[in-house]
Amino acid sequence: MPFDRLIEKITALQNPTVVGLDPSPERIPAFLRDAAYERYGETPEGAAEAVLAFNKGIIDALYDIVPAVKPQCAFYERLGWQGMRALHETIRYARAKGMFVIADGKRNDIGSTMKAYAEAWLGAVCTGGAPYEPFGADALTVGGYLGRDGIAPLLDACKDFDKGIFVLVKTSNPSSGELQDVMTGDGPVYRRMGLLCEQWGACLPGRYGYSAVGAVVGATYPSQLTELRALLPHTFLLVPGYGAQGGSAADAAKAFDQNGLGAIVNSSRAILYAYEKEGCSGRDYAAAARREALRMRSELTAEIGKMKF
Amino acid sequence: MPFDRLIEKITALQNPTVVGLDPSPERIPAFLRDAAYERYGETPEGAAEAVLAFNKGIIDALYDIVPAVKPQCAFYERLGWQGMRALHETIRYARAKGMFVIADGKRNDIGSTMKAYAEAWLGAVCTGGAPYEPFGADALTVGGYLGRDGIAPLLDACKDFDKGIFVLVKTSNPSSGELQDVMTGDGPVYRRMGLLCEQWGACLPGRYGYSAVGAVVGATYPSQLTELRALLPHTFLLVPGYGAQGGSAADAAKAFDQNGLGAIVNSSRAILYAYEKEGCSGRDYAAAARREALRMRSELTAEIGKMKF
Numbered sequence: 020m021p022f023d024r025l026i027e028k029i030t031a032l033q034n035p036t037v038v039g040l041d042p043s044p045e046r047i048p049a050f051l052r053d054a055a056y057e058r059y060g061e062t063p064e065g066a067a068e069a070v071l072a073f074n075k076g077i078i079d080a081l082y083d084i085v086p087a088v089k090p091q092c093a094f095y096e097r098l099g100w101q102g103m104r105a106l107h108e109t110i111r112y113a114r115a116k117g118m119f120v121i122a123d124g125k126r127n128d129i130g131s132t133m134k135a136y137a138e139a140w141l142g143a144v145c146t147g148g149a150p151y152e153p154f155g156a157d158a159l160t161v162g163g164y165l166g167r168d169g170i171a172p173l174l175d176a177c178k179d180f181d182k183g184i185f186v187l188v189k190t191s192n193p194s195s196g197e198l199q200d201v202m203t204g205d206g207p208v209y210r211r212m213g214l215l216c217e218q219w220g221a222c223l224p225g226r227y228g229y230s231a232v233g234a235v236v237g238a239t240y241p242s243q244l245t246e247l248r249a250l251l252p253h254t255f256l257l258v259p260g261y262g263a264q265g266g267s268a269a270d271a272a273k274a275f276d277q278n279g280l281g282a283i284v285n286s287s288r289a290i291l292y293a294y295e296k297e298g299c300s301g302r303d304y305a306a307a308a309r310r311e312a313l314r315m316r317s318e319l320t321a322e323i324g325k326m327k328f
Numbered sequence: 329m330p331f332d333r334l335i336e337k338i339t340a341l342q343n344p345t346v347v348g349l350d351p352s353p354e355r356i357p358a359f360l361r362d363a364a365y366e367r368y369g370e371t372p373e374g375a376a377e378a379v380l381a382f383n384k385g386i387i388d389a390l391y392d393i394v395p396a397v398k399p400q401c402a403f404y405e406r407l408g409w410q411g412m413r414a415l416h417e418t419i420r421y422a423r424a425k426g427m428f429v430i431a432d433g434k435r436n437d438i439g440s441t442m443k444a445y446a447e448a449w450l451g452a453v454c455t456g457g458a459p460y461e462p463f464g465a466d467a468l469t470v471g472g473y474l475g476r477d478g479i480a481p482l483l484d485a486c487k488d489f490d491k492g493i494f495v496l497v498k499t500s501n502p503s504s505g506e507l508q509d510v511m512t513g514d515g516p517v518y519r520r521m522g523l524l525c526e527q528w529g530a531c532l533p534g535r536y537g538y539s540a541v542g543a544v545v546g547a548t549y550p551s552q553l554t555e556l557r558a559l560l561p562h563t564f565l566l567v568p569g570y571g572a573q574g575g576s577a578a579d580a581a582k583a584f585d586q587n588g589l590g591a592i593v594n595s596s597r598a599i600l601y602a603y604e605k606e607g608c609s610g611r612d613y614a615a616a617a618r619r620e621a622l623r624m625r626s627e628l629t630a631e632i633g634k635m636k637f
């Protein structure tokens with residue numbers, strides 16, 4: 020099961036963090052941009068190459084201390100198909116370094132369309148010639164608004180290729196309550212969605228108690244995080260909202276079980292652009308990212324304690 | 329406003345249909361696949377080129393009778409970045425022929441991430457050099473589960489670039505009710521989501537009464553379609569579920585207002601693969617698609633009557 024692999028990696032590194040790879044060509048260090056533009060011109064291709072070089076530097080600096088990365092698809096789509104090529108290469112590079120890769124695409128569709136997404140992100144495709152992995156991530160974030168029809172094709176891919184999904188349950192943003200907190204006969208909408216995750220995951224149980232169907236729950240809503248951790252004992256949590264969005268380490272710690280397992284906490288820009296905050300040279304961006312990742316690990320483990328299974 | 333443009337095109341052609349471009353290399357006529365594989369090998373590139381050639385044939389056969397196409401992103405992502413390049417070329421080709429292009433990506437995220445999606449699909453990006461449109465569609469399907477934070481960046485792009493969005497409200501699939509029909513104090517979840525669309529669109533009104541924020545409502549739920557048409561007078565509807573999924577022309581007609589406007593009905597595979605059903609040669613796939621599109625137009629207009637503003 021995919022989250023068994025992730026849990027083993029988290030435990031080995033004693034670090035329940037995932038680094039979001041959301042790079043903008045406008046914000047990465049100038050030397051990388053200049054080098055790519057020199058070679059490819061100030062084109063989408065140049066921008067995509069700069070982002071790829073940036074990502075490789077981050078991965079090289081983190082792979083021995085951080086178990087996972089989470090590339091955010093939007094930042095690659097924004098660079099057109101050239102950006103999608105950079106995403107493909109980023110995922111391949113991170114996996115070759117042993118990192119667990121969560122593609123953050125929040126995909127949501129039904130039937131043959133969702134099957135196509137499952138193949139794109141988690142599976143392999145054979146259109147003639149040799150089968151190939153279009154993007155080849157370990158897990159994908161998805162929406163659950165369409166119900167089981169949108170989840171079933173993913174479960175097939177999870178089973179066939181040992182992959183996982185994270186369903187949006189209670190997101191970290193300020194307006195997440197507009198729909199997610201609306202009360203139903205069984206409590207708020209997010210609780211209903213969470214219970215669907217438990218139900219959907221039941222057919223794919225994992226060795227450490229967590230199924231292949233995880234959930235996204237924001238650190239910015241610590242009481243809901245506490246509630247959902249208790250209510251969803253088989254659902255591994257992906258926790259955004261730590262740091263810049265306002266969630267503290269103590270808030271994020273509510274996502275974990277008594278063994279210090281069951282969740283992974285995301286940080287994106289605080290790590291990617293640590294060099295800006297430190298005021299160091301852009302050429303040291305990767306070392307600055309490592310320092311910030313180590314700081315985050317200390318902060319989280321001080322709250323969570325030792326991770327063991 | 330984007331849906332003004334679409335309404336004018338629908339009225340000019342007297343055809344409220346959109347053709348879904350969801351091609352699989354495995355299912356398109358063999359002569360297209362053979363030609364692409366001959367040139368590019370049995371590779372993702374070959375598969376993507378075959379799909380692009382197929383799409384161009386469909387667009388050539390339909391652009392003077394059908395106002396819009398709706399490429400489904402999943403089917404291009406499934407072919408990796410090479411597929412995304414084919415998607416980019418497909419959108420460019422359809423727009424050059426004057427068609428309105430709805431990218432069916434059901435994207436959903438917040439803040440800077442949603443802004444990146446808005447730029448990717450509806451806007452332009454300037455990373456150095458000249459600005460470019462990563463994918464350049466006229467409208468994008470999106471999820472609303474995250475609330476206004478996920479919609480606001482899209483509204484900016486809609487305003488700046490004269491584009492539109494369709495929010496998932498009541499989808500056509502059998503399990504759509506698992507979450508969407510759950511009762512809240514204000515009625516079912518889908519109604520709440522529909523009312524949010526009216527609210528979000530209020531700042532972007534259109535000439536014919538429809539804002540830049542549309543909604544997806546399936547023809548497979550005719551009573552909800554009737555309810556939502558009445559409840560959401562400023563929300564243009566994208567209606568899947570006609571044909572293969574079980575929605576009839578009479579069902580789909582419930583999406584339209586008294587002027588025969590306010591909605592567009594999707595058909596995908598029934599048109600793309602009409603040649604299979606007709607039993608004609610794959611080489612005639614485009615002519616067969618045109619015949620099926622004309623048949624669908626007749627069937628719909630018989631129910632809806634003349635479209636006028």
